Amino acid sequence: MRPTGDEVLRGIQGSLLTYVLPELQSPYARSELMIISALLAIVAGEYDGAAQGLVDENAALRALAARGAEALDGDLAGELRALAGRQDASVRLSSLRETNEALRGAIARLGVAIEGDGSLAGLRAAVLDRLREEAEARSPALLGPRSDG
Amino acid sequence: MREEQVAAYLAHRMPEAREIEVSQVWRIPGGASRETWSFDATWREGKARAGRGFIVRRDPEASLLETERYVEFRIYQSLQGSGVPVPEVFWLETDAQWLERPFFMMARLPGEASPQTLVGSHFGGHADAIAQHKVEVLARIHGLDWRSAGLDFLEEPAPDACAGAEIDRWETIMRAQALEPQPALELGIAWLKQHRPVAQRVTLVHADYRTGNLLIEGDRITGVLDWEMAHLGDPLEDVAWICLRSWRWAGDARAGGLLARDDLYRRYEAASGLRVDAEAVRFWEVLGNVKLAVIFLTGARSFVEGRSKDAMHAFTAHLNADIESEVLRLIA
Numbered sequence: 001m002r003p004t005g006d007e008v009l010r011g012i013q014g015s016l017l018t019y020v021l022p023e024l025q026s027p028y029a030r031s032e033l034m035i036i037s038a039l040l041a042i043v044a045g046e047y048d049g050a051a052q053g054l055v056d057e058n059a060a061l062r063a064l065a066a067r068g069a070e071a072l073d074g075d076l077a078g079e080l081r082a083l084a085g086r087q088d089a090s091v092r093l094s095s096l097r098e099t100n101e102a103l104r105g106a107i108a109r110l111g112v113a114i115e116g117d118g119s120l121a122g123l124r125a126a127v128l129d130r131l132r133e134e135a136e137a138r139s140p141a142l143l144g145p146r147s148d149g
Numbered sequence: 150m151r152e153e154q155v156a157a158y159l160a161h162r163m164p165e166a167r168e169i170e171v172s173q174v175w176r177i178p179g180g181a182s183r184e185t186w187s188f189d190a191t192w193r194e195g196k197a198r199a200g201r202g203f204i205v206r207r208d209p210e211a212s213l214l215e216t217e218r219y220v221e222f223r224i225y226q227s228l229q230g231s232g233v234p235v236p237e238v239f240w241l242e243t244d245a246q247w248l249e250r251p252f253f254m255m256a257r258l259p260g261e262a263s264p265q266t267l268v269g270s271h272f273g274g275h276a277d278a279i280a281q282h283k284v285e286v287l288a289r290i291h292g293l294d295w296r297s298a299g300l301d302f303l304e305e306p307a308p309d310a311c312a313g314a315e316i317d318r319w320e321t322i323m324r325a326q327a328l329e330p331q332p333a334l335e336l337g338i339a340w341l342k343q344h345r346p347v348a349q350r351v352t353l354v355h356a357d358y359r360t361g362n363l364l365i366e367g368d369r370i371t372g373v374l375d376w377e378m379a380h381l382g383d384p385l386e387d388v389a390w391i392c393l394r395s396w397r398w399a400g401d402a403r404a405g406g407l408l409a410r411d412d413l414y415r416r417y418e419a420a421s422g423l424r425v426d427a428e429a430v431r432f433w434e435v436l437g438n439v440k441l442a443v444i445f446l447t448g449a450r451s452f453v454e455g456r457s458k459d460a461m462h463a464f465t466a467h468l469n470a471d472i473e474s475e476v477l478r479l480i481a
Contacts, residue, residue, distance in 0.1 A: 026175065026176070027175065027176075027177070027178050028175065028176040028177070028178050030178075031178030031179070032178075032459070032460055032461075035460040035461050035464045036460045038464060039460055039463055039464050039467075042464075042467055101329050101330055104329070104330040104332050105330035105332075107332050108330050108331065108332035108335040108336070109335075111332060111335060111336040111339065112335055112336065112338075112339040115336065115339035115340060115343065116339075116343050125481070127332075127336070128336070128477050128480070128481050131332055131333050131336070131473070131477055132333075132473075132474055132477040132478070135333060135470045135471070135473040135474040135477065136470070136474055138467075138470035139470040139471050139474065140467050140468070140470070140471075
């Protein structure tokens with residue numbers, strides 16, 4: 001059905017900026033409206049690709065979990081192995097997010113466990129790269145430049 | 150906050166004042182923890198008419214930080230006459246009958262604090278002088294004899310415990326506030342625990358010293374604001390905080406939109422007599438990014454739980470992706 005969810009959100013954003021903002025006198029209210037507008041843009045941008053993004057991320061995290069399970073012993077290795085072997089049961093966002101949180105929690109414990117262990121430097125680098133790639137995919141790119149120049 | 154509420158409070162605090170008139174009550178945008186309000190007041194004292202601009206720092210309904218208003222108020226008091234430009238503070242009020250929540254009142258100083266305005270105007274053509282003053286004021290904060298200034302109510306860590314105290318503080322808040330796993334921050338904290346520097350000296354640390362918390366008029370800083378996270382610790386914590394990617398307002402690598410990192414280090418060493426160890430700054434920069442992300446997580450929780458209706462608390466959570474990226478880059 002049209003307008004789609006993201007089209008509606010973008011339309012509301014335009015309406016707020018066109019009709020509501022000029023009527024506001026309070027600097028605080030104007031600032032709040034600008035933030036709401038930016039939030040609507042972020043949510044609209046996420047709307048279409050949210051499920052596919054989680055499916056892709058969960059797959060990448062499972063591969064990393066499998067690699068971690070191979071490198072470790074003990075309970076954490078078992079947890080990683082179990083998570084690596086599961087599949088997404090549904091493409092509902094709530095279900096995908098639940099799986100994603102379980103994977104991210106386990107990857108966090110993996111990263112902490114291997115911090116400072118020189119023999120697992122390659123695995124550590126893979127964890128950092130994966131997390132950085134995921135963070136950059138989520139980034140609204142609003143901060144200053146990364147390079148120190 | 151209404152004019153009559155403010156006028157009633159002034160009458161309570163200034164019983165000698167007559168014909169109190171309050172106007173221009175408005176909330177200043179920004180400040181995601183304590184609310185900041187401005188107002189003008191005039192009154193009669195004997196036969197003369199007096200007046201001034203005031204600032205109210207009021208506790209929020211929910212904030213990015215559960216900060217202690219008493220600490221901020223006491224620090225403002227203690228820094229009067231110290232050479233660190235701060236507003237005069239008048240009253241700390243914990244009785245919510247006056248303005249619905251606790252607050253303190255202080256003098257309104259001249260100057261502009263908005264980073265967007267300052268950077269947009271290229272600091273009025275005074276960027277170099279402001280950069281130098283920013284460094285000199287920071288050196289003055291770090292050179293302060295905090296005991297004789299009356300700041301001995303702050304907890305004093307040993308030089309080798311400054312880093313650990315801040316790691317513990319922000320890790321504890323993260324564990325209490327995070328709504329979902331935070332692998333990048335967990336890795337950052339694990340790295341921090343293995344790279345703790347020893348402070349050259351334990352000093353007063355502002356802990357949020359950046360463009361945005363400095364009032365600037367012409368080529369001078371007229372006020373250093375927002376001391377709510379101040380504590381005793383490693384002075385390089387403040388140097389690193391200035392360098393955070395989040396404050397690169399000018400869209401390039403200049404710290405705070407003002408000066409290059411090397412230049413900052415050089416000027417700070419000259420002004421403070423302290424050495425800037427690049428690895429220690431790296432530690433504090435990782436800590437600063439973790440801290441900023443945790444502050445935003447706190448805001449996200451208050452928004453999700455309905456304790457805050459401030460859209461800023463939802464918006465800042467979206468900035469965490471870039472902050473996580475920066476943590477991961479710094480510890481790689």
